Amino acid sequence: MIVLGYWNLRGYAQPIRLLLEYLQVEYKDKLYHENGEEWFNTDKQELKTNFPNLPYLIDGDVVVTESIVIPIYLAKKFKKYELIGQNNDGSFNQNEIIFLEILSILKDLRDTLNSSARVPSFKQEKDKIFNEKFNVTFEKIKKQLGENKFLLGNLSYIDFYFYEVLKIFKFFYPNLSIFTDYIDRIENIPQIKNYLETKENKIFLLDRMKSLYYY
Structure with a gap:
């Protein structure tokens, strides 16, 4: 199963979650709490990449980091090239x-x-x-x-x-x-509607941002 690791908030991982939901890919959210202890002291050291960062995606032996790179990997893996602007066969557009x-x-x-x-x-x-x-x-x-x-x-x-x-x-x-x-x-x-109704509003409410900003 694919694992998506990020802080316990929406942030840069949220669009990736929407992409995974759209692709109907089974995945696990690995959420790190604010103190970062588990991430900094353990998982960051053990992540099998020279560029450990959040968000990360683990797909078997493949580890992908950086929020711009992860969706490109997913689009290519599932041969949905149009999701990154390419032609349906993956050729340049x-x-x-x-x-x-x-x-x-x-x-x-x-x-x-x-x-x-x-x-x-x-x-x-x-x-x-x-x-x-x-x-x-x-x-x-x-x-x-x-x-x-x-x-x-x-x-x-x-x-x-x-x-x-x-x-x-x-x-x-x-x-x-x-x-x-x-x-x-x-x-x-349909896939996004189902996600919004069943998952997002239980975990990733925007209201959780209130303590961080002057809104």
């Missing part, structure tokens, strides 16, 4: 470049929100911050989406990543009404 570009942009967007929300003045200035730091990126993504259902036309991993980014933004900006149809579209994918 220009969408493969766009996939990596958008993934990098979304990670920057998420990291910027994460760092901004840890500053005490964020709660009072968050609307200004949104207009100055985030709105231009959302406009670019809106242009990329256009009239399509998904960011590359067909469903790909970046749709799961963008969905999670949007959920985090909705946590900090509850009145934000952007990409609502897109969110509904992701949440109504």
